[in-house]
Amino acid sequence: MKVLVIGAGNMGLAYAKALVKSELLSSDNLMISDTDEEKSKQLETISRFDVYTDLAECLPAADIIFIAVKPYHIDDLFGNIKSKITEDQLVISLMAGVTIQTIQDGLGISKVVRAMPNLPAQVGKGLTSFTASETVSRLELSTVENLLNTTGKSVRLDTENDIDASTGISGSGPAYVFYFMQSMMDAAKKMGFSDHDSKVLVSQTFEGAVELFNKSDLSPQSWMNRVASKGGTTRAALDSMDDNNVRQLIEDAAYAAFDRAVELGK
Numbered sequence: 001m002k003v004l005v006i007g008a009g010n011m012g013l014a015y016a017k018a019l020v021k022s023e024l025l026s027s028d029n030l031m032i033s034d035t036d037e038e039k040s041k042q043l044e045t046i047s048r049f050d051v052y053t054d055l056a057e058c059l060p061a062a063d064i065i066f067i068a069v070k071p072y073h074i075d076d077l078f079g080n081i082k083s084k085i086t087e088d089q090l091v092i093s094l095m096a097g098v099t100i101q102t103i104q105d106g107l108g109i110s111k112v113v114r115a116m117p118n119l120p121a122q123v124g125k126g127l128t129s130f131t132a133s134e135t136v137s138r139l140e141l142s143t144v145e146n147l148l149n150t151t152g153k154s155v156r157l158d159t160e161n162d163i164d165a166s167t168g169i170s171g172s173g174p175a176y177v178f179y180f181m182q183s184m185m186d187a188a189k190k191m192g193f194s195d196h197d198s199k200v201l202v203s204q205t206f207e208g209a210v211e212l213f214n215k216s217d218l219s220p221q222s223w224m225n226r227v228a229s230k231g232g233t234t235r236a237a238l239d240s241m242d243d244n245n246v247r248q249l250i251e252d253a254a255y256a257a258f259d260r261a262v263e264l265g266k
């Protein structure tokens with residue numbers, strides 16, 4: 001099986017590296033393509049896989065094609081590859097919002113998996129949700145699942161609306177966590193901590209909290225209650241968040257991402 005990754009950016013490279021690292025695919029069977037010549041030259045020197053700037057040279061050899069370009073690049077990309085891609089090739093799109101129908105129409109093919117990864121894929125802790133067109137066979141789906149799992153975990157969802165919803169939770173979600181981290185680090189620095197100490201205080205707090213959560217059946221709400229003593233410091237902080245409607249604002253933000261994913265598909 002030969003795999004081609006189109007787009008050597010954050011997500012394309014994360015996938016390419018994970019596929020090769022997993023040994024599910026030898027580096028001889030992984031091709032990567034990017035329009036940026038400078039980036040491609042750099043990649044050639046540091047990576048073990050074949051790098052192409054001209055898709056005509058690598059596309060015909062691929063059984064599975066990951067598309068990891070930005071949604072606004074698809075007109076150019078589809079225009080370039082529509083005449084070269086064939087019915088037996090399977091496309092896995094990592095693009096937010098872009099629907100299966102758009103990809104089928106744009107490329108004149110039928111076998112499409114629409115996936116929504118997230119950035120922790122770069123460290124093997126990603127979460128990729130996916131759904132497929134009816135033309136993708138069970139065997140192909142199982143191969144796809146194995147490929148996606150090289151970057152972490154995957155979840156198969158029933159509908160494309162579910163993929164848009166998961167974009168609002170797990171796809172964009174790492175940025176919400178970083179938002180929280182940045183705010184806590186800014187507060188720490190304002191309190192007089194050095195950059196280094198602010199980072200340690202915040203990162204170890206996140207890591208510890210996530211590990212506690214993962215190693216138990218308790219809900220985050222129950223863990224909050226374990227940290228907060230009656231009349232204590234944590235209660236003061238949580239009351240401040242509740243008074244400022246932070247819970248609702250976070251929900252609104254997740255819905256804003258969901259809505260934007262739906263909008264991108266139109």
Ligand SMILES: NC(=O)C1=CN([C@@H]2O[C@H](COP(=O)(O)OP(=O)(O)OC[C@H]3O[C@@H](n4cnc5c(N)ncnc54)[C@H](OP(=O)(O)O)[C@@H]3O)[C@@H](O)[C@H]2O)C=CC1
Nearest residue numbers: 007009010011034035036068069070071073077095096117
């Ligand atoms: N980043 C994230 O956390 C997540 C991203 N995604 C999705 O992944 C996709 C990629 O995002 P991301 O990796 O962040 O984007 P990047 O901009 O980092 O990477 C995209 C790469 O594709 C290149 N490119 C553009 N057009 C072509 C083309 N026709 N052929 C080959 N390469 C091309 C770009 O080159 P150039 O820079 O020269 O334009 C760039 O290097 C997006 O659709 C996004 O929705 C999904 C979930 C999470």
Ligand SMILES: O=C(O)[C@@H]1CCC=N1
Nearest residue numbers: 095096167171172173
């Ligand atoms: O912001 C975006 O559009 C992409 C999709 C999810 C994360 N990044």
